[in-house]
Amino acid sequence: MLDRLKEFASNFFVTGEPMIYMSDVAIVLVSLAIIFTLTYFKKWKWLWREWITTVDHKRIGIMYLISALLMLFRGGVDALLMRTQLALPNQHFLDAQHYNEIFTTHGTIMILFMAMPFIFALFNIAVPLQLGARDVAFPYLNAISFWMFFFGALLFNLSFVIGGSPDGGWMSYPPLTELPTDPGPGENFYLLGLQISGIGSIATGINFIVTILKMRAPGMKLMKMPLFCWSVLASCIVIIFAFPALTIALLLLMIDRMAGAHFFTMTGGGNPMMYINLFWVWGHPEVYIVILPAFGILSEVVATFSRKKIFGYASMVASLMVISIVSYLVWAHHYFVMGASAGVNSFFGVASMIIGIPTGVKIFNWIFTMFRGRVRMTLPIYWTMAMITCFAFGGMTGIMLAAVPIDYQVHNSYFLIAHFHQTLIGGVVFGLLAGLYYWWPKMFGFKLNERLGKWAFWFFNIGFYVCFMPQYALGFMGMTRRVYTYPADAGWTSMNFTSTIGAYMMGVGFIFMVVQILYSIKYGERDLTGDPWDGRTLEWSVPSPAPEYNFAHIPEVEERDAWWEMKQKGQSLVQLNHQKPFEPIHMPNNSGRPFIMSLFFFIAGFGLVFNWWWMGAVGLLGVAVTMVLRSQERHDSHYIPAEEVQRSEAALGRF
Amino acid sequence: MSTAIHKSSHGSVHESPKYKGKVLPLEYTSHEGPLNILGFWIFLATDLILFGCLFATYFVLRTHVDGGVTDKELFDNITSFTAETVILLTSSFTSSLAIFAMRNNNKKRLIGWLIVTVILGLSFVGLELREFIEYYHEGYTMSRSAFLSGFFTLVGTHGCHVSLGIIWMISIITQIARYGIDAINARKTFIISLYWHFLDIVWVFIFSVVYLTGVVS
Amino acid sequence: MSQPTMNGNKAPHVPMKNLVGFLLSLILTFAALGLGLAHVMSFGMVMFIILILAVLQIVVQLYFFMHFTESDGPRYHIIGLAIAVFFVICIIGGSIWAMTFNSQAL
Numbered sequence: 018m019l020d021r022l023k024e025f026a027s028n029f030f031v032t033g034e035p036m037i038y039m040s041d042v043a044i045v046l047v048s049l050a051i052i053f054t055l056t057y058f059k060k061w062k063w064l065w066r067e068w069i070t071t072v073d074h075k076r077i078g079i080m081y082l083i084s085a086l087l088m089l090f091r092g093g094v095d096a097l098l099m100r101t102q103l104a105l106p107n108q109h110f111l112d113a114q115h116y117n118e119i120f121t122t123h124g125t126i127m128i129l130f131m132a133m134p135f136i137f138a139l140f141n142i143a144v145p146l147q148l149g150a151r152d153v154a155f156p157y158l159n160a161i162s163f164w165m166f167f168f169g170a171l172l173f174n175l176s177f178v179i180g181g182s183p184d185g186g187w188m189s190y191p192p193l194t195e196l197p198t199d200p201g202p203g204e205n206f207y208l209l210g211l212q213i214s215g216i217g218s219i220a221t222g223i224n225f226i227v228t229i230l231k232m233r234a235p236g237m238k239l240m241k242m243p244l245f246c247w248s249v250l251a252s253c254i255v256i257i258f259a260f261p262a263l264t265i266a267l268l269l270l271m272i273d274r275m276a277g278a279h280f281f282t283m284t285g286g287g288n289p290m291m292y293i294n295l296f297w298v299w300g301h302p303e304v305y306i307v308i309l310p311a312f313g314i315l316s317e318v319v320a321t322f323s324r325k326k327i328f329g330y331a332s333m334v335a336s337l338m339v340i341s342i343v344s345y346l347v348w349a350h351h352y353f354v355m356g357a358s359a360g361v362n363s364f365f366g367v368a369s370m371i372i373g374i375p376t377g378v379k380i381f382n383w384i385f386t387m388f389r390g391r392v393r394m395t396l397p398i399y400w401t402m403a404m405i406t407c408f409a410f411g412g413m414t415g416i417m418l419a420a421v422p423i424d425y426q427v428h429n430s431y432f433l434i435a436h437f438h439q440t441l442i443g444g445v446v447f448g449l450l451a452g453l454y455y456w457w458p459k460m461f462g463f464k465l466n467e468r469l470g471k472w473a474f475w476f477f478n479i480g481f482y483v484c485f486m487p488q489y490a491l492g493f494m495g496m497t498r499r500v501y502t503y504p505a506d507a508g509w510t511s512m513n514f515t516s517t518i519g520a521y522m523m524g525v526g527f528i529f530m531v532v533q534i535l536y537s538i539k540y541g542e543r544d545l546t547g548d549p550w551d552g553r554t555l556e557w558s559v560p561s562p563a564p565e566y567n568f569a570h571i572p573e574v575e576e577r578d579a580w581w582e583m584k585q586k587g588q589s590l591v592q593l594n595h596q597k598p599f600e601p602i603h604m605p606n607n608s609g610r611p612f613i614m615s616l617f618f619f620i621a622g623f624g625l626v627f628n629w630w631w632m633g634a635v636g637l638l639g640v641a642v643t644m645v646l647r648s649q650e651r652h653d654s655h656y657i658p659a660e661e662v663q664r665s666e667a668a669l670g671r672f
Numbered sequence: 673m674s675t676a677i678h679k680s681s682h683g684s685v686h687e688s689p690k691y692k693g694k695v696l697p698l699e700y701t702s703h704e705g706p707l708n709i710l711g712f713w714i715f716l717a718t719d720l721i722l723f724g725c726l727f728a729t730y731f732v733l734r735t736h737v738d739g740g741v742t743d744k745e746l747f748d749n750i751t752s753f754t755a756e757t758v759i760l761l762t763s764s765f766t767s768s769l770a771i772f773a774m775r776n777n778n779k780k781r782l783i784g785w786l787i788v789t790v791i792l793g794l795s796f797v798g799l800e801l802r803e804f805i806e807y808y809h810e811g812y813t814m815s816r817s818a819f820l821s822g823f824f825t826l827v828g829t830h831g832c833h834v835s836l837g838i839i840w841m842i843s844i845i846t847q848i849a850r851y852g853i854d855a856i857n858a859r860k861t862f863i864i865s866l867y868w869h870f871l872d873i874v875w876v877f878i879f880s881v882v883y884l885t886g887v888v889s
Numbered sequence: 890m891s892q893p894t895m896n897g898n899k900a901p902h903v904p905m906k907n908l909v910g911f912l913l914s915l916i917l918t919f920a921a922l923g924l925g926l927a928h929v930m931s932f933g934m935v936m937f938i939i940l941i942l943a944v945l946q947i948v949v950q951l952y953f954f955m956h957f958t959e960s961d962g963p964r965y966h967i968i969g970l971a972i973a974v975f976f977v978i979c980i981i982g983g984s985i986w987a988m989t990f991n992s993q994a995l
Binding site for chain 1: 980
Binding site: 155227291603 | 703706707708710711714715717718719721722724725726728729732733736737738814815816817818819820821822824825839840843844846847851856860
């Protein structure tokens, strides 16, 4: 009995690596510390009432943000481990298997568990406030989205200590990831973790589309909306139409692995390329899902800090919409070398290049907005300028890759790696960081320290170029992606070493950011006005952080940049408080069910990972029961009495 | 106009909200009603893409039979799949009658037609299961060929949707029985009927491009 | 419930619209089936007509059963569905087009 238990445990837990044991110890210690702190300060009830059961978009946004930053840390450590291994030739810091696992988790985490929650964090914090709404259209669903993401990410990350990490690359191409060649549970963790969080993403997409279409303040016509909301709409359109393809790709691969089907196998007539096709039907739009909100952020930031209206509003909207539609017609450029007909490759190549046109329009519009503006050099505008530069060049290397003959030469080389890191870091991460600095005061009520932030900025930026510019060259020199080491006489050593230095500089930049946040929590400049940047849109018309109900009175919107126009006319929302009587405010109820339902998804997922069918059944039954209970629910909202609104506005100094 | 609804809020409606001079049906009168209905339409658009991907996979793998049964040989029982089609079409009709009854404020008929719809749905699922079991006994399983994997997954996913719809519809019937036709129940019933019609549309395509294609080829 | 008018668009007491829809859907189904069994045209031609009949079925469901013209504001859902149909065509058409590179009719 004891022997069997031992055997089970040695298969169940990941063993044999000192680094993993160290992490195990760290995980246990951190968990114990959290439990102890919560118990000692009697915070369990607070955690449950205020956070776990919350349906408030602002709190959900904060939870998304914390998760995204944690995942950025984990993905970043993965990156540093890889760069350490590749710094010099013939190293044995990581073995081949471990290296495979690390590049798989790095890619998956950064795209799905860092970039996605990061954009959702900003959607949640900014969109309802910019629209003049009191919450999203479906607050309960919003909570489900978050907890589905959370448990999906948890399931995926669990593979680190239980069962073993996935090792088939972040795209997880079959036939390598089919059962015969990849029997471990790691791949199942990948499939189920992504599936569960993907459901949450689709729900978020639907939620924000309806919010934007239906919940705008009176007078805010679509063409008077802030551009960030437009970018969220564009991004959500892509989400709802692209994510089902991922759902299907993952589902079919799971059926292959668990029910012995032959979708993507080499036997039985399967066609592995079909997975790759479906994966990129989602995968290419996915990069637009994460970049479009960054475009929106830039449009807000340049207008605010140049104190000018955005240049070319209508063309900005049009380019967002064009990108969101054309992004569907480019997916096959990820497998030009498959050997499809010349017609296929030409079509998808040309379509990919066309995306450059609306993107170029946006870049010019940002530059023209800043042109002859009095640009205030704050952290958001730093990151904005860095993004415009970096993304423009990253996009250009993308045009190179879209040319089929060049792609044949450089596909899957470090040229590609450098390209997509330049668009995803230089575009998405820089843009999101601009948004983070911009909306941070709105989320937490204080500004982040500028000095430390500039240190972080320069380390991260210079580090970025030092890290990735050599990789373009390495690609031309023939270094392919996913090699875990290389011989000394390949001539790649100096470039790789430089690249590793850059990676560590980015690591230092991240540490500066952490220090900046910790420092600013205590010493950061408090935002008492609610409008620290002299903003233009409605989120700056309410206190920071915004009260539970956001707006005591919903403002009437007449112009674009509604808040700016109000300020020009000497109006404010405080005046509304005096002019109009307070009314009871209709708010959604908190609910623990989104958490419990997602927990059941997690249980089902965990059972399926190990093919413990009973556990999968229990989990899915729990999901079904919680869904029926939700269907039976009839009243899930309440009213905040007028007196309470009045009291709370008075406490905020606004009445 | 949405503000007018805002104020009157959900539950009790004091005036009938209008859009473009027309009085809106009950399901649009609460705060949540129009939001949920639009949200559900968009969900259906998403689900359409989901089935689109399954159809794409089926088409690509249709001829990959690995020396086994082809679609022409598999779909020789025309009566069976035609019966499934007619049953589902009829259930779509009866669920639309349920909405008709709801808008005439006829609770009894509403419940009656929903129950008929559930029964038709159950018989559809039953027939489909029988068909699958038959194939299983003839050795045509998912692990035989890529074509069969694609077939069982596409049709099975539709069947799962229908089964879910049945459970959901029963849950709504119990609520109508308890609370009658109010804004909340009207919204829920309208949405389940959208779902049900959508599944009918998907089935029409399965009928046309899976079964009939097999027959024709 | 104290709800005098269920439907301001003057609800009739015979569900004519629904009946017409049902009849049309049956006719379309059996037309497709008959065409499939008749073997009078080439495979491509038959498939083309069957697909058109299926699209007509969608219209019947949407118009006669799903009340898809109803809305309390701009009809965003119709735009959404139109985009979805466009993408479905892209995904199915594009996948088949791209994947016929080595179509092994095993």
